[in-house]
Amino acid sequence: MTDPVLKITGLTVEIPTRRGVVRPVRDVSWDIRPGEIVGVVGESGAGKSMTGNAVIGLLDRPAHISAGEIDLDGRRIDDLPEREKARIRGRRIAMIFQDPLTSLNPLFTVGQQLVETIRAHLDVSAGEARERAVALLDRVGIPDPGTRVDQYPHQFSGGMRQRVVIALALCAEPEVVVADEPTTALDVSIQAQILDLIRELARERGMGVMLVTHDMGVIAETTDRVNVMYDGEIVESGPTARVLGAPEHPYTQSLVAAVPRPDRKLRRFPQVSYGGRETAFRIEDLARDWPARPAGDGPFLEARGLTKRFLEKGSLIPSRRRWFTAVDDASFAIRPGEVFGLVGESGSGKSTIARMIAGLYPLDEGEVRFEGEVVAGAGATEAARDAYRSQVQMIFQDPFSSLNPRHRVDRIVAEPALHLGVIPKANVTARVGELLDRVGLGAEAGLKYPHEFSGGQRQRISIARALATQPRFLICDEPTSALDVSIQAQILNILKDLQEHLGLTMLFISHDLPVVRQMCDRVGVLKDGRLVEVAETARLFEAPEHPYTRELISLMPKTDLLSNAGLAAE
């Protein structure tokens, strides 16, 4: 067995604050051997990224290493002076960031950024550096690198940008690469390509890779060994197959169980129970005062020939304008009480459809019918539209930007209900308190502001806001994409309860196929604005008809490795 290229022993990171010293990373030890990919997995706040930053010497002040040591190739590096640390950075340890859209400087061409990095580390001429840059772009799989080297980052797609970021990290042939959530911002097909590339490069160049992620699927597919972090400490580590297949620590067990499975449908999501994170959601109380409104026969909501075009290039002369068709002739029907899923990659038109159905975008063509009445499109009357508006509510993806930071939570929750006049003014405070209590936040949450809550709590606020008008139809646009897996399980269970106990019908939009499998009764698959397949969920996953659906399903990270303990099938 070869010696480790990177070895961390008893690493502790301290942040002095006004309320005393916080230690976000405590006594962490692990190592990476050349050519090996070691995963660090955990939820947000577990200290994974902090560990990565400590390795590359980029801890933001006042955070600092207070104990332990980091050795690179047998030589201690954490106590080197800043000048020597800077020489290791990029040259011997490189880093890949999460979001390729923000990690490249928009004002310089890709070539300029590569050349400057190469010349910062290697003693070569500008011409040689450029040749090397082109070769690197070629190696990371960018077609026509000779031309693309002179283009700006905005001219590349997300996946291509992440390849450029990887090329930048490889400039000086580093021995260790710290990859911090390298595929979290990417579509599933791009994610598979990038992970393949990282695996290939690690083997080919004998690089050690530290892969930081919250995604168990990525860990299962890519890493050789894994360290599970919880609240600043490593709770379990070992070969990936062993840790995921037979987890020993209760936290790892519940984390593995909470991963949404693509291969079978469960009645409920197993929740991460470790550390007492679960908060009650009192569905029975909600159901008690929920007005019973039996749905009629026939489809609940029908979309016919939905089409939306956006102006791509404006011009005074109408014939010279260029349009981009975001949604092209999409038709589907949602049955009363079901959860209808829409899946597709970014840019496929999922969110555009959600907004058209919610009435946020006008339709260019087609119509939306709600229980037979036209509510959007050419034949919609103002009265029908108003009646529809009080029946439909939306839950958005990002709980950080979908709540007004300057409003108190009680006002946020009350706003739609007050606007539509569903709650009498005198009862508002009582009703809002009750709702907040029932979604598990407690009535006193109304007096606080959104920034005082975590992501999962904010999404509960969004749910309370949506429920305040007692709607019958919920549009959920990627409701859990920004959340940790344990919080995701809680929120998805809440949504399931709403469907089951309150009889809500849902349009559920997601790029995450395993989540869709767990949540939806029927699913529509979108590609480039066209609906290519609509089927019952089980059939879609087990016998997909359209080649694109088959491709998407084949690209899902495999979870065969994961332990099945504690999963109750439906």
Place this chain on the structure above:
Amino acid sequence: MLSYILRRILQSVIVLLVVGLVAFSMFRFVGDPIEQLLGQERTQADVDRLREALGLNEPFVVQYLGFLGRAIQGDFGISYRQARPVAEILLERAPATLELALVSGIIAVVLGIALGVFTAIRREGFAANAIMTVSLIGVSLPTFLIGVLLIWFFGIGIEIPVPWGDGTISTKLFPTFGRGEVVDLGWWTTGLLTESGRASLVLPAITLGLYQMTLIMRLVRSEMLEVLRQDYIRFARARGLKARVVNFRHALKNTLVPVITIIGLQLGAIIAFAIITETVFQWPGVGLLFINAVQFVDIPVMAAYLMLVSVMFVVINLIVDLLYVTVDPRLRIDGGTA
């Protein structure tokens, strides 16, 4: 690209026409120029004759169109007060204002950006905090007060006792009145070539530039702090680039994108603010000319001055928009996403 420039120029022309109309219509409320031109001893016949001669009895629209038509040919009429062509008077006065504006503009931009970057990079340092505190004075004191304080300190001067030489040093260092000696180059008069001309420029330039400098500095600082938080800066550091390269190549260029707009607007403001500074220092520029014209209801001079200022604003903004496109590749229309 060409169509973009043409469209911008067309918009600029419309802006100029509107500004001209507003300015011209406002003058009707300033007062009656005839009152100022003729003394106490006047007859109704004199008044009528002068009104007829100056075209003041025509309808407003006719007056405005006439003004525009002549202005296009470079004829801004005859000053009521000085009885000389307005264009000639303006040309004579313009170098003084432009030199003043240029020098204070350069001070404001160069020092503003340099101090802004410094205070952003050394955010926690004592010097940066001291500069930030002092800069509050620059932002909050009105221009005329700064001018008067500078005149008191450097013009009138105070005696500071020191234990050597004559026993005191005077702070009376710079002249505070007029332009000093100027050199006439035929089409341009400049104070930059003589000792007294340069000395005379110091206090007015500081007075005029101080506010703009502190504004630019504070703007650069906050933009830079924002940019330094971006992922691409972290990534640049993680790639092992030197702090100097990261700060001055990657961060500064991104900082300047939004700052350029404000700088453009502020350069226009420098010319507009020059009215106050020129009055305080009796600087013989167009601003002082305008103030005097207002007192005597010299409509041709006022109209020409306002048109001149708006032309400058519009041209500066046009340049800023074009600069913007050169700096930020994302705004280039032909740079489509591949």
